Amino acid sequence: DQQVKQNSPSLSVQEGRISILNCDYTNSMFDYFLWYKKYPAEGPTFLISISSIKDKNEDGRFTVFLNKSAKHLSLHIVPSQPGDSAVYFCAASYMAGTALIFGKGTTLSVSS
Amino acid sequence: KAGVTQTPRYLIKTRGQQVTLSCSPISGHRSVSWYQQTPGQGLQFLFEYFSETQRNKGNFPGRFSGRQFSNSRSEMNVSTLELGDSALYLCASSQRPGTGTIGNTIYFGEGSWLTVV
Numbered sequence: 001d002q003q004v005k006q007n008s009p010s011l012s013v014q015e016g017r018i019s020i021l022n023c024d025y026t027n028s029m030f031d032y033f034l035w036y037k038k039y040p041a042e043g044p045t046f047l048i049s050i051s052s053i054k055d056k057n058e059d060g061r062f063t064v065f066l067n068k069s070a071k072h073l074s075l076h077i078v079p080s081q082p083g084d085s086a087v088y089f090c091a092a093s094y095m096a097g098t099a100l101i102f103g104k105g106t107t108l109s110v111s112s
Numbered sequence: 113k114a115g116v117t118q119t120p121r122y123l124i125k126t127r128g129q130q131v132t133l134s135c136s137p138i139s140g141h142r143s144v145s146w147y148q149q150t151p152g153q154g155l156q157f158l159f160e161y162f163s164e165t166q167r168n169k170g171n172f173p174g175r176f177s178g179r180q181f182s183n184s185r186s187e188m189n190v191s192t193l194e195l196g197d198s199a200l201y202l203c204a205s206s207q208r209p210g211t212g213t214i215g216n217t218i219y220f221g222e223g224s225w226l227t228v229v
Contacts, residue, residue, distance in 0.1 A: 032211045036220075043116070043202055043220030044155075049211070089155065093211045098145055098218065099168050100204075100211070102155035 003027045004092050006103035015112045019077040023090030023103055026071065030092040034100065035064060035075045038087045047088075048075070051095065080110045114139065116205050116221035124227045130191040133224045137184050137205030144186040145218070146178060149200040158201075161186055162209050190226075198228045 005024045013019045021035075031052040036044035050057040050064045050073070057064050063076045077084055087107050091100040117136040125131050137144050146158040157170040161180035178188040184205075190197055200223045206216050 034211065034218075041222070043204075043222045046217050046219065091155075096210050097168060098143055098160050098162075098206060098209045098211055099157045099170065100145075100147075100155075100218065101157065102147075104154040 001026075002103075003030075004090055004101050004103040006088075006090055006106045008106050009104075010107045010109070012109045012111065013080045015082055015110055016079045019075075019080045019084065019108055019110065021075045021077075021088050021090070021106050021108065023073045023075075024071055025073075025092050027092070027101075028071065029094065030101070032093045032095045033064070033066060033073050034091045034093070035062075036089045036091060036102075037084075038089060038105070044089060077108075080108075082110050082112050084108060085110050116203055116219055118201075118203050118221040118224050120224060121222065122225045122227075124229060125193050126229055127193055127195060129193050130189060131193060131226060132187055132189045133201055133203075133226075135186045135188075135203030135205075135221060137186070137203075138219055141205035141207050141219075142184050143206045143209045144180055144184065145204045145206075146186070146188050147202040147204065147220075148172075149202060149223070150196075150198075155202070158188065160209070167209060193228045195228050198226060200225055 034049040035047040038044045087105045090103040145160040160168040180186045202223045206218045
């Protein structure tokens with residue numbers, strides 16, 4: 001049973017526009033959420049994270065929103081750039097642990 | 113500073129054989145985790161080590177094992193290989209266990225591609 005779901009396998013966006021990647025989770029015990037970006041033949045690269053005590057965290061062009069009541073989080077990229085084209089993974093964990101539960105990823109394509 | 117280093121990067125094994133994969137964490141990092149990535153199941157947690165002790169284990173059969181050495185380097189072993197073990201095996205390291213600690217980012221290596229024929 002998938003505890004972390006990314007229901008959109010792919011997303012296409014024009015350069016300069018906003019990219020919104022979504023993630024849902026089922027386990028209410030998760031208290032820390034992370035986004036990773038992955039290029040082919042490379043390992044995942046950490047982007048941004050958020051703890052369950054917050055509802056928003058920003059880092060440059062990346063903002064993550066958390067809606068605990070809906071068990072939903074989203075990653076906003078503004079403005080989108082062609083170099084953002086990659087697979088984006090949502091992951092959840094318990095703060096005290098290091099085991100990450102990943103979604104299956106969303107492939108973002110940003111066209112110029 | 114050097115990132116997480118995994119060896120070998122690519123390997124081909126035959127069903128029934130065993131394989132050992134190696135991981136050198138970022139200098140100063142003492143927590144090492146392993147993940148398996150397959151097209152069907154995505155990224156799945158295998159196990160986590162800290163101070164040479166396994167702290168957590170994912171839902172994988174006993175054929176999958178690992179260990180950590182005193183210098184924090186880690187190895188994982190898969191015995192009696194099956195075709196379904198073909199995957200990208202990723203190692204990740206962090207300074208210490210726990211994802212919620214400020215500054216305790218989990219960094220991934222580039223992975224070891226295992227093909228079982």
